[in-house]
Structure formats: C-alpha cells, structure tokens
Amino acid sequence: xxxxxxxxxxxxxxxxxxxxxxxxxxxxxxxxxxxxxxxxxxxxxxxxxxxxxxxxxxxxxxxxxxxxxxxxxxxxxxxxxxxxxxxxxxxxxxxxxxxxxxxxxxxxxxxxxxxxxxxxxxxxxxxxxxxxxxxxxxxxxxxxxxxxxxxxxxxxxxxxxxxxxxxxxxxxxxxxxxxxxxxxxxxxxxxxxxxx
Amino acid sequence: xxxxxxxxxxxxxxxxxxxxxxxxxxxxxxxxxxxxxxxxxxxxxxxxxxxxxxxxxxxxxxxxxxxxxxxxxxxxxxxxxxxxxxxxxxxxxxxxxxxxxxxxxxxxxxxxxxxxxxxxxxxxxxxxxxxxxxxxxxxxxxxxxxxxxxxxxxxxxxxxxxxxxxxxxxxxxxxxxxxxxxxxxxxxxxxxxxxxxxxxxxxxxxxxxxxxxxxxxxxxxxxxxxxxxxxxxxxxxxxxxxxxxxxxxxxxxxxxxxxxxxxxxxxxxxxxxxxxxxxxxxxxxxxxxxxxxxxxxxxxxxxxxxxxxxxxxxxxxxxxxxxxxxxxxxxxxxxxxxxxxxxxxxxxxxxxxxxxxxxxxxxxxx
Numbered sequence: 001x002x003x004x005x006x007x008x009x010x011x012x013x014x015x016x017x018x019x020x021x022x023x024x025x026x027x028x029x030x031x032x033x034x035x036x037x038x039x040x041x042x043x044x045x046x047x048x049x050x051x052x053x054x055x056x057x058x059x060x061x062x063x064x065x066x067x068x069x070x071x072x073x074x075x076x077x078x079x080x081x082x083x084x085x086x087x088x089x090x091x092x093x094x095x096x097x098x099x100x101x102x103x104x105x106x107x108x109x110x111x112x113x114x115x116x117x118x119x120x121x122x123x124x125x126x127x128x129x130x131x132x133x134x135x136x137x138x139x140x141x142x143x144x145x146x147x148x149x150x151x152x153x154x155x156x157x158x159x160x161x162x163x164x165x166x167x168x169x170x171x172x173x174x175x176x177x178x179x180x181x182x183x184x185x186x187x188x189x190x191x192x193x194x195x196x
Numbered sequence: 197x198x199x200x201x202x203x204x205x206x207x208x209x210x211x212x213x214x215x216x217x218x219x220x221x222x223x224x225x226x227x228x229x230x231x232x233x234x235x236x237x238x239x240x241x242x243x244x245x246x247x248x249x250x251x252x253x254x255x256x257x258x259x260x261x262x263x264x265x266x267x268x269x270x271x272x273x274x275x276x277x278x279x280x281x282x283x284x285x286x287x288x289x290x291x292x293x294x295x296x297x298x299x300x301x302x303x304x305x306x307x308x309x310x311x312x313x314x315x316x317x318x319x320x321x322x323x324x325x326x327x328x329x330x331x332x333x334x335x336x337x338x339x340x341x342x343x344x345x346x347x348x349x350x351x352x353x354x355x356x357x358x359x360x361x362x363x364x365x366x367x368x369x370x371x372x373x374x375x376x377x378x379x380x381x382x383x384x385x386x387x388x389x390x391x392x393x394x395x396x397x398x399x400x401x402x403x404x405x406x407x408x409x410x411x412x413x414x415x416x417x418x419x420x421x422x423x424x425x426x427x428x429x430x431x432x433x434x435x436x437x438x439x440x441x442x443x444x445x446x447x448x449x450x451x452x453x454x455x456x457x458x459x460x461x462x463x464x465x466x467x468x469x470x471x472x473x474x475x476x477x478x479x480x481x482x483x484x485x486x487x488x489x490x491x492x493x494x495x496x497x498x499x500x501x502x503x504x505x506x507x508x509x510x511x512x513x514x515x516x517x518x519x520x521x522x523x524x525x526x527x528x529x530x531x532x533x534x535x536x537x538x539x540x541x542x543x544x545x546x547x548x549x550x551x552x553x554x555x556x557x558x559x560x561x562x
Binding site for chain 2: 038041042045046047049050053054066069070073074127129130133134152153155180183184187189190
C-alpha cells in the first residue's frame with residue numbers, strides 16, 4: 001500500500017481553519033470600514049456641502065453633496081485606499097454640481113424632498129452681498145466657477161485646486177485670473193491677481 | 197471692499213450656516229439612499245436576466261421561434277376571385293353531339309363556387325391535348341390530338357394554324373408572348389406565334405410538357421430517360437445549360453406536368469408515384485427549387501390514378517399565390533375533382549361541382 005501523501009490529510013483542516021478565520025474577521029473589517037467612512041463623512045461633508053452650495057445654490061446642494069458622498073460610500077473600500085479620498089469626493093462633487101442635467105434632476109429631487117420634510121434648520125443669517133457673490137460665481141464659465149469655488153470655500157492652494165480639477169496649475173491660474181477679473185467687474189470691487 | 201475680503205466673508209458665512217447641521221441625520225439618509233440604490237440595481241438585474249432568458253428560450257438554436265397559432269390557411273375567396281376563373285375542358289356531352297359524337301367545350305370555372313360557364317361553341321371530336329392562354333390573356337393556343345397547333349381568340353374568331361407536331365405534349369407561351377413551346381419525342385419545338393416558323397431544342401430528347409421560366413431565359417420540362425422514367429430538366433432557350441433538377445430516381449415515378457411559378461422560385465411538378473409490383477400510381481404534387489433541385493412534397497393522393505382518358509394537370513394562379521390541380525379525389529374512389537391549394541401545399545380545397553375535365557389552367561382576371 002502506498003504511503004499517504006504528506007500533508008494530504010491536513011489540507012481540509014487548513015481550508016476549514018482559513019475559512020473560519022475569514023468568517024470571524026469579516027464583521028470586524030466591516031465595522032472598521034464603517035467607522036472609517038463615518039469619520040470621513042463628518043469631516044468632509046460640511047465643506048462638501050458648502051462647495052455644492054457655491055456651485056449650484058442651496059436648493060440642490062444637499063442632493064449634489066449627498067450624491068458625491070454616496071458614490072464614495074458605495075465604493076469605500078477602494079476610495080479609502082486613495083492618497084486623498086477628499087480630493088476624489090470633491091472632484092465628484094464639482095462635476096455633478098456643474099452638470100446641467102444632473103443639476104436639473106437634483107432640483108426636481110430637492111423639490112420633492114422639501115415637500116416631504118422640512119429642511120434642516122440653519123440659524124445663521126444670510127447676507128445679501130454674500131448671496132450676490134455666490135450667484136456671480138455660479139454665472140462664471142464652468143471651469144472658472146469650479147476653480148473659484150474650490151479656492152474660496154476650501155482656501156485651497158493652486159496646487160490642490162489643480163489636483164481636484166485634474167488639470168495643470170497653469171490652467172488653474174488662468175481660470176482663477178479670469179474669474180477674479182469677471183467677478184471684480186460684475187461686483188464693482190477691487191480685484192488683483194492672487195493666484196499663488 | 198476688495199474681492200478677497202468679500203470672498204472670505206462669504207465663505208465664512210456659508211461654513212457657519214452649515215455648522216449647525218445634524219450630520220448624523222445626513223449619514224442615516226445617505227445609508228438609506230444607498231440601500232434604495234442597491235435594491236433598484238438588484239431589481240434591474242433580475243428584470244434584465246428575465247428578459248435575456250426569455251429571449252434566449254425563444255431564439256435558441258434548434259428550436260423554432262414561438263409564433264402565434266393561426267388557423268389552417270386556405271386560399272381566401274377574394275384572392276381566388278382576383279385571379280380570374282380556372283379554365284378547363286368539359287367533354288362527354290353526348291346529347292349535344294351530332295350522331296352521338298362526344299363534344300368538347302371550354303368552360304370557365306369560378307374557383308370559389310365551382311360554377312362553370314361555357315366559353316366557346318362545342319366542336320365535334322375529342323378534346324384538345326393542351327390549351328394555353330397568351331400572357332396578355334387575349335389569345336388561346338391549342339394543341340389537338342392530331343398534332344395541329346393553332347391560335348385563336350376565345351370570342352370565336354377562326355383559328356390561325358401555326359404548325360404540326362405529332363405526338364407533342366403541352367403548350368407554353370414565352371413571357372413576351374412571341375413564342376410557343378411544346379414537348380415532342382424529338383426535343384422542344386419552338387413556334388413563332390405570328391409566323392408559325394419553328395426550330396428545335398435538344399433534338400433527339402423525348403420532352404413532355406415544357407414550361408417557360410417567368411424571366412424567359414429557361415424552359416423546364418419532363419425528360420423521358422427510359423419508359424416510365426421521367427426526370428425534371430431545365431435548359432436555356434438557346435439550347436445550352438441543360439441539367440437535371442430532379443432525377444427520375446429521386447422521386448421514383450413519372451414527371452407528368454411542369455409549371456414554373458410566376459415569381460420563378462418554384463417549379464410545381466405533378467408526378468405519378470410508382471409502386472413496385474402494382475399498377476397503381478398515386479398522384480403527387482411536388483415543389484422543386486430551380487436553384488438547387490431540392491424537392492418538397494406538397495400533396496400525395498395516396499391512392500390509385502386511373503389515368504385512362506384523363507390526365508392529371510396543374511397550373512399556377514396568375515399572381516402565384518395558389519395552385520389549381522385536376523386529380524383524383526382523396527381517398528381515391530375513381531372520381532376526380534378540381535382542387536386549389538397554397539404554394540406550400542397547405543389549404544387544399546375541393547372546388548364544388550361535378551364535371552368531366554381533362555385539363556385545367558388558370559387565366560388572369562379581366
């Protein structure tokens with residue numbers, strides 16, 4: 001009779017053990033991922049909401065910001081591994097906020113939402129000149145509006161804005177320069193090139 | 197105020213307005229939205245799988261596509277009327293014949309009601325072997341048993357003698373109406389319909405019942421290779437390109453009548469099936485594809501043809517959407533009747549009425 005192959009009898013046990021190990025670890029991994037996303041959400045969502053408001057107004061900003069966060073949430077194990085998940089979710093947000101079709105859909109959704117439940121209370125008063133400023137930002141060409149919103153809402157450097165917008169720093173400087181000139185003219189303000 | 201100071205104060209104000217938000221509520225709403233989207237995707241996938249599976253089941257190879265059931269087709273009355281009457285010989289009317297001689301008359305038969313209308317004055321003597329209407333429906337070509345080929349109008353104008361062809365069978369007009377073809381023991385006789393001049397194709401070949409193709413380039417005919425062995429052959433009108441479409445061995449019987457469909461895609465063949473050791477000949481109607489010679493059985497009488505004094509015949513409706521056949525009744529009891537059917541052999545219908553006919557052909561309406 002042939003000798004049994006060394007290790008053959010152990011193989012099923014090893015498979016079972018590894019399976020049990022994975023099964024036991026899965027809830028923990030899921031919980032960790034969940035906590036990780038919750039922290040990310042709490043840190044990023046308010047600023048993301050501000051960015052969305054700057055780009056598409058308060059009526060649809062909630063849905064646009066939530067859509068961007070939803071995209072991150074549903075693919076979080078992958079997004080989490082990025083160097084900067086924040087840059088990724090901001091990129092998604094500015095694209096959705098400046099997409100006309102998506103904005104229209106978000107507006108319709110916002111109307112339904114507002115009819116269904118009250119919006120979250122916000123006690124801080126709205127200054128007319130601030131609203132006028134963001135309204136003029138939204139009137140800018142799409143890329144200029146994106147660059148200006150990132151620059152002012154996040155106080156980002158040109159390099160960070162370029163990273164989010166997936167373009168060169170030179171292009172960002174050009175967008176910002178034109179945006180500033182247009183805003184200064186329309187708001188009758190002193191401008192100046194601060195693109196640095 | 198500068199642009200920068202306004203921008204900074206506007207951004208600060210916006211952040212302050214958002215500061216008081218309940219982020220936990222936003223997070224819960226996000227998770228609910230994610231669950232809704234997951235459900236939507238699952239439902240979409242299930243629907244897509246159902247649609248694909250249904251399509252695959254319906255179209256998978258080796259299984260015919262599901263088609264709605266339809267009643268067994270029959271040539272519709274409107275369709276039959278649109279094609280005009282079916283013409284035939286009626287003979288055996290001794291009371292009308294002088295001296296007891298049988299008379300032969302041409303009748304037009306309503307394909308729906310079977311009502312027969314006499315078309316020409318009866319003439320003494322046996323019926324002609326064959327008749328053929330010209331493509332424009334004005335002239336009638338006749339082949340008598342004595343081999344006289346002539347053309348006349350059905351209104352009773354005198355016949356114009358064209359040629360003599362002893363032991364000939366069948367008459368077929370060329371599509372341009374200028375030439376007649378008849379089968380003879382010495383090939384195909386082509387007769388100029390206006391001058392009567394003749395020429396022969398396939399001299400030395402025994403040809404029965406030729407039929408011109410609708411494009412006028414070929415002629416199909418029954419070719420007797422040997423006694424009781426008749427194949428279906430075609431040849432170009434220039435005498436070249438002869439080939440056998442359906443060998444005698446391929447259908448084990450006799451090709452009697454050949455009729456090329458008006459659309460050129462079918463050759464209807466009326467054949468007698470041979471049964472070994474018995475002198476019985478069931479009538480079969482076959483459809484032969486002129487491109488590759490593939491044969492489809494349209495009808496099999498399944499009985500005996502007492503082909504003495506009467507010969508089965510077949511012809512196409514002018515629009516090509518029906519066939520008329522004069523053949524034994526099924527089950528065979530010695531009687532014969534006129535049938536109509538669709539080109540695929542379905543919708544077989546007996547035209548009402550009893551008659552003694554020896555040939556049929558279909559004439560265009562009007």
